[in-house]
Amino acid sequence: MSSSLDDMYRDIILDHYRAPRGSKPLPMADIHSDGHNPSCGDDIEVNIQVEDDILKDIHVNCKGCAISVASGSMLAETVKGKTFVEVQRIAEVVKAMLKGDEVEIPDDLGDLDALKGVRQFPVRIKCALLAWVTLIEGLKHYADDPKGAKPSVSTEKED
Amino acid sequence: MSSSLDDMYRDIILDHYRAPRGSKPLPMADIHSDGHNPSCGDDIEVNIQVEDDILKDIHVNCKGCAISVASGSMLAETVKGKTFVEVQRIAEVVKAMLKGDEVEIPDDLGDLDALKGVRQFPVRIKCALLAWVTLIEGLKHYADDPKGAKPSVSTEKED
Amino acid sequence: MHTNADKKTTATPPVHRELDVETIRADFPILNERVNGHPLVYLDSAASSQKPRSVINALLEYYRRDNANIHRGLHTLAERATGAYEHTRTHIAKFINADEPEEIVLTRGTTEAINLLAYTWGEQNIGEGDEIVVTEMEHHANFVPWYQLAQRKGAIIRRIPITVCGHLDLSDIDTIINSRTKLVTVVHMSNVLGTINPIAEIAAKAKKHGAIVVSDGAQAAPAMPIDVKDLGVDFYAFSSHKMLGPTGVGVLYGKRHLLEAMPPFNFGGEMIQEVRFDKVTWAELPHKFEAGTPNIADVVAFDAALHYLEDLGMENIHRYERDLTAYAIERLSELPGLEIQGPRETEQRGAAVSFTDPDIHPHDISTFLDSHGIAIRAGHHCAQPLMRVLGKVATARASFYVYNDRSEVDTLVEALKDMRKYFCL
Amino acid sequence: MHTNADKKTTATPPVHRELDVETIRADFPILNERVNGHPLVYLDSAASSQKPRSVINALLEYYRRDNANIHRGLHTLAERATGAYEHTRTHIAKFINADEPEEIVLTRGTTEAINLLAYTWGEQNIGEGDEIVVTEMEHHANFVPWYQLAQRKGAIIRRIPITVCGHLDLSDIDTIINSRTKLVTVVHMSNVLGTINPIAEIAAKAKKHGAIVVSDGAQAAPAMPIDVKDLGVDFYAFSSHKMLGPTGVGVLYGKRHLLEAMPPFNFGGEMIQEVRFDKVTWAELPHKFEAGTPNIADVVAFDAALHYLEDLGMENIHRYERDLTAYAIERLSELPGLEIQGPRETEQRGAAVSFTDPDIHPHDISTFLDSHGIAIRAGHHCAQPLMRVLGKVATARASFYVYNDRSEVDTLVEALKDMRKYFCL
Ligand SMILES: Cc1ncc(COP(=O)(O)O)c(C=O)c1O
Numbered sequence A, B: 001m002s003s004s005l006d007d008m009y010r011d012i013i014l015d016h017y018r019a020p021r022g023s024k025p026l027p028m029a030d031i032h033s034d035g036h037n038p039s040c041g042d043d044i045e046v047n048i049q050v051e052d053d054i055l056k057d058i059h060v061n062c063k064g065c066a067i068s069v070a071s072g073s074m075l076a077e078t079v080k081g082k083t084f085v086e087v088q089r090i091a092e093v094v095k096a097m098l099k100g101d102e103v104e105i106p107d108d109l110g111d112l113d114a115l116k117g118v119r120q121f122p123v124r125i126k127c128a129l130l131a132w133v134t135l136i137e138g139l140k141h142y143a144d145d146p147k148g149a150k151p152s153v154s155t156e157k158e159d
Numbered sequence C, D: 001m002h003t004n005a006d007k008k009t010t011a012t013p014p015v016h017r018e019l020d021v022e023t024i025r026a027d028f029p030i031l032n033e034r035v036n037g038h039p040l041v042y043l044d045s046a047a048s049s050q051k052p053r054s055v056i057n058a059l060l061e062y063y064r065r066d067n068a069n070i071h072r073g074l075h076t077l078a079e080r081a082t083g084a085y086e087h088t089r090t091h092i093a094k095f096i097n098a099d100e101p102e103e104i105v106l107t108r109g110t111t112e113a114i115n116l117l118a119y120t121w122g123e124q125n126i127g128e129g130d131e132i133v134v135t136e137m138e139h140h141a142n143f144v145p146w147y148q149l150a151q152r153k154g155a156i157i158r159r160i161p162i163t164v165c166g167h168l169d170l171s172d173i174d175t176i177i178n179s180r181t182k183l184v185t186v187v188h189m190s191n192v193l194g195t196i197n198p199i200a201e202i203a204a205k206a207k208k209h210g211a212i213v214v215s216d217g218a219q220a221a222p223a224m225p226i227d228v229k230d231l232g233v234d235f236y237a238f239s240s241h242k243m244l245g246p247t248g249v250g251v252l253y254g255k256r257h258l259l260e261a262m263p264p265f266n267f268g269g270e271m272i273q274e275v276r277f278d279k280v281t282w283a284e285l286p287h288k289f290e291a292g293t294p295n296i297a298d299v300v301a302f303d304a305a306l307h308y309l310e311d312l313g314m315e316n317i318h319r320y321e322r323d324l325t326a327y328a329i330e331r332l333s334e335l336p337g338l339e340i341q342g343p344r345e346t347e348q349r350g351a352a353v354s355f356t357d358p359d360i361h362p363h364d365i366s367t368f369l370d371s372h373g374i375a376i377r378a379g380h381h382c383a384q385p386l387m388r389v390l391g392k393v394a395t396a397r398a399s400f401y402v403y404n405d406r407s408e409v410d411t412l413v414e415a416l417k418d419m420r421k422y423f424c425l
């Protein structure tokens, strides 16, 4: 097995992929956001229940490759219970990391570090990004108009 | 000097080129025909004075390369004084020869044999053809309508 | 076997002969590459084939001895280059049994060939309410240009659906093709399903209504003997790079009277007869459609690819691929849950085999196989409408060519077994 | 001197250095050819340049090691091929000082680049009564597409005339470019006259009226440093095959905001984002304009050509050519009756030198020179409107590049003397 393969599919990623977190549907979500990468066929749905400025609960439904599913699962695990401001910051850090910037992943977000291996596979970066961009879009949309229609994004325009 | 060059520019051709026959304008021509090869810039004008079915006199005015000028000059020399039928036949023989068919050039048309060397230079065949095609077109036109407008042809459509 | 094709005219094609794959493989330098520590197993020829030494050498020789711009040159190199370029055109005409070289227009590839057609024949002949018939299994190259044309013109796109087995469903063909039909365009062999479509049969239906018939031969031309007359098509398109030739060369075959009636596509040098500031006239076929300096070197080298194919014999290639595909389908069927797309029987099928795993996304399959040195393609294969019909977002696709053998199928199957362990255990 | 360019990033370009032509010549295998018993004297680089070994080897290496289809592949070869292809795009952007690789669209050549522009930007932005400004010295590639567009749209073509010395006559420029002007397109260097036009100055005039500025760099890009920002152009087009690169590759540079607003040209794979039977969306720049499998191998090898040129230094090339051209003009002027077209002084002039003999047709000149191993071009050079202005049906043209030297000019001049004896004595 080549080591770069194992760099990408780290145990932690395979673990998230096999048992995605946040897979329980949320009947009463406040934020809904859809992501879609047509060339991959990756499809993601992010639903969030808000309480004050906290992301109280989150549901991520991703149909896609191991990377996009694991990334969505990590997202669900990471952001649950955090404030809007914190989540925004984390999402930006992950985006920067995936795009190749040298960023420090805070210790309490240790799992996310596993996504770094994806950078060796340029065509797969957008898979890892999809969940995060979908989340950011959802938050932005909610801030602008809490009752608005749900946004729909893609990460294929950025590569 | 390469022998193929001398095959094309035979002395007889250079002689016709340097002193083209039929260069005297005909004030009272019955047949007028124009030929033009845009990609070469070869331009030819053939004017013929008819008496009964004989091509009594001919004027060929060719602006072009040595091959087109020599071919026009040979044409003037050859067809002068011959009948329509004879000329038609000669023109077809020359066309066939230039296109690579194995044809016999009658002894009395000896000079024309010199045009054979052109066949080694595919891009120049249309130069040698131009005068003959212009002549044929003029004859055809005259047969159809002796008072009609003069035709205009090109040999660049045939290669 | 004489596989290092040269420029001599090929003798009558050998019949009923097995391909000697070992000898063939020796002609393809890239097959000695190692990928991620494994010998390269190249199963992505439907995307682009590898090139034999004779084709690579033809390029080399061209640039070392003959290179010059063509058609307007009166010097020796220009004449050699022009001769070689036109020689390939003549060869292509023979290869697909066209009437004459003037019916062969050289393009960048299948995509450009079809776009040329839509911009010229299409602009001129398609009007409001006219119908264009396509199939559900078209590559984007043979769908989007027609879709755009229809949008511009107010024309209607009608589709021939597919059966669950991956064949065209011709049961409604007599309604789909009707008196409003102006154009019927059908992929000869699907790049996803492998299906070989009954072009002649469909062409006959189209002809009854006076419609023009186009076929996209990008996958078929590399794989089987092509006779445009037997197929009954008016236009046929294919790409050099999928049939052992260089990238950047494609072919649009068209019947002379149709090509003659069409306006030019691109404008510039070589395609005009005369240009004045106030009047422009076009060159004769096929130059009318080849504006500017063409991809001379690659066209010249494509000749060597055709020779290579002819030396093997297109019938032999077809038979060999059928056999290898049958073996691949048989072996892939051993894998639990693996779903194979397209026809099972190999009578009307080529060597592109798409499959999906119930649990593993095709992109993960491809990445995993690559770590074993195995190159396959994963994605929608530029056939998103078909993917939607199949209910898939993507498939994995292994595709085989003359240099592939059964042992490579075995390597693929073993790796797929490992893969399930890797991702699912 | 390090002329065997490789893939390492080039250091800062060498300044004020003489070209070492002997070393350069050793890099071009074709220069060892003999033609009609004479060593080849290749004076036809304005039609197509010869290729250094590094470019030929890049092709070879690509096909031997990396060949695969690009962009959608998830396997190693596909990633290598994609990387190499996109690497060239980035290199081109740097070579002409574009802001970003997305502003570089890869085409078959200059001709296709300009046609793409006319079909997309032109279709969208030119209407009835709008004016398109061209010059009298345009190559057909930069005239006929605009002429056709104007015909379709009822737009008006206006021409910048030339002076007797072969420069653009800008005395009426403020009438020619006016508030109705939508597009100004000017050849950067004339392939017939050699004139280098003041693009920046004309662009400034055009910009005052909000017109778009296009320049045809087919002859200039091989010969001098190009900075699209200094030139002030919106679009710039050129061809690989005239600048040491393979045939089949060209470049359309365009400013991002303009490219973004333009509709696609060809339709098919790679250029779409999503295709449904009833809706199609486009991929991002630059892929929107690159439908289908591109000419991958040649694009990859073009990188080696750019390296080779950079290693020599474009400033050095320009200076060398100027010097050689001055020598050629001086020597040709010795010949009685020979008429040289274009500027005499070499400050604003490149290395294409057209001439005519009062008694001998350019085709005969070319054929005669070829018998001495000398390759020149004769004809209208795809600039028939200019020929009409010059009052010529054709000219002979000798053109020089980095591998030519003064001794070859001497050979040309001696042969021309022999020629007059051959034809006229
Ligand atoms: C000034 C100019 N423009 C355009 C072209 C056309 O370039 P291409 O034939 O590579 O498309 C040429 C070369 O022939 C040229 O010299």
Ligand SMILES: Cc1ncc(COP(=O)(O)O)c(C=O)c1O
Residues within 6 Å of the ligand: C046, C047, C108, C109, C110, C111, C112, C139, C141, C142, C187, C189, C190, C191, C216, C218, C219, C239, C382, D269, D291, D292, D293, D294
């Ligand atoms: C069926 C089919 N049609 C068209 C194409 C497009 O060919 P190209 O990319 O060479 O233009 C392909 C290949 O990608 C194909 O498989």
